[in-house]
Each structure stands twice: as C-alpha cells, then as structure tokens.
Amino acid sequence: MTYTVKPGDIFYTSWGYEQTNVEFYQVVRATSKTVWLAEIASEKESYGFMSEEVRPKLGIFKGDIFRRRLAAWANPDEPQVRIDDCANGYLWTGQSMRASHYA
Numbered sequence: 365m366t367y368t369v370k371p372g373d374i375f376y377t378s379w380g381y382e383q384t385n386v387e388f389y390q391v392v393r394a395t396s397k398t399v400w401l402a403e404i405a406s407e408k409e410s411y412g413f414m415s416e417e418v419r420p421k422l423g424i425f426k427g428d429i430f431r432r433r434l435a436a437w438a439n440p441d442e443p444q445v446r447i448d449d450c451a452n453g454y455l456w457t458g459q460s461m462r463a464s465h466y467a
Contacts, residue, residue, distance in 0.1 A: 367396065367397075367434050367436075367443035369391055369394045369399055369434065369443050369455070370391065370394055371391050371392055371393060371394060372390065372391060372422070373390075373391040373394070373455065373456075374388055374389065374390055374391070374404075374420050374422070374455070374456040375388070375389045375391070375399075375401065375444075375445055375447075375453035375454060375455060375456060376388050376389070376420075376453060376454060376456045376461060377389075377447050377451035377452065377453050377454075378461060378463075379450055379451045380464075382466070383463075383464050383465050383466055384462065384463050384464045385463065385465075386406065386418045386461045386462075386463040387403060387406070387447075387451070388403070388404050388406055388420035388456065389401040389402065389403050389404065389445075389447065389453055390402055390404045390420070390422060390423070390425070392429055393429075396434075397433060397434055398431060398432070398433055398434065399431070399432055399434060399445060400429050400430070400431050401429065401430055401431075401432060401445070401447075401453075402425045402426075402427060402428065402429045402430070403425070403426045403427045404420050404421060404422065404423070404424055404425055404426060405420075405421040405424040405425075405426055406418045406419060406420055406421060407419050407420075407421055408463070409460075411462070414464055414465055414466065415462065415463065415464045415465075416462070416463050416464075416465075417460040417461070417462060417463075418460065418461045418462070418463045419460050419461070420456065432445040432446060432447070432453075433445070433446075437452070442454070442455055443455055
C-alpha cells in the first residue's frame with residue numbers, strides 16, 4: 365500500500381501500564397512507503413489528578429532522525445509505523461491527547 369504522508373505530519377504513540385505515556389514524532393521526509401521521523405517535545409496542561417492533556421510542539425526536536433516503513437495494522441486506510449517494540453505510531457488528528465502518570 366502507498367500513503368500520502370508529507371513532511372510536517374505528526375505521528376503519536378499512546379502506551380503504558382498503569383499510566384498512559386504519549387509521545388509525538390514529526391515527519392521530516394517521506395516517500396510513498398517510508399518516513400523519516402524525529403521525536404518532538406510536547407506541551408502539557410493538567411486536567412486532573414496526575415493527568416494532563418498533551419499536544420505536540422512542532423519543530424522542537426528531542427532526538428535523532430530515524431526511518432520507518434509505513435504499514436496499516438489497525439485500519440488499512442490510515443498509515444501507521446512501528447516506533448519500537450512497545451509502541452506503534454498513528455497519524456495525529458490534531459486533537460489533544462490524554463496522558464497520566466505517577467508522582
């Protein structure tokens with residue numbers, strides 16, 4: 365499958381056990397089957413006890429650029445990427461994400 369993903373698009377992960385971690389990755393280069401990503405910073409706004417709304421800070425890079433193949437596990441019409449062994453990345457829709465944490 366091929367997808368229309370372009371530089372500037374954002375992928376997110378949401379994962380965790382007894383808490384929800386949310387991370388954002390900005391596309392810096394893309395082809396029809398491959399993306400080059402870099403993790404970006406996020407802004408957080410508290411909305412309750414040990415919980416927050418999280419949004420990406422575009423262009424505020426936190427790490428090195430890495431390459432991933434596009435895939436479609438959950439929905440064949442939406443591009444996804446395997447970020448690492450415990451997190452898949454999904455195309456961000458522009459909505460704030462909810463995260464939670466301990467201490």
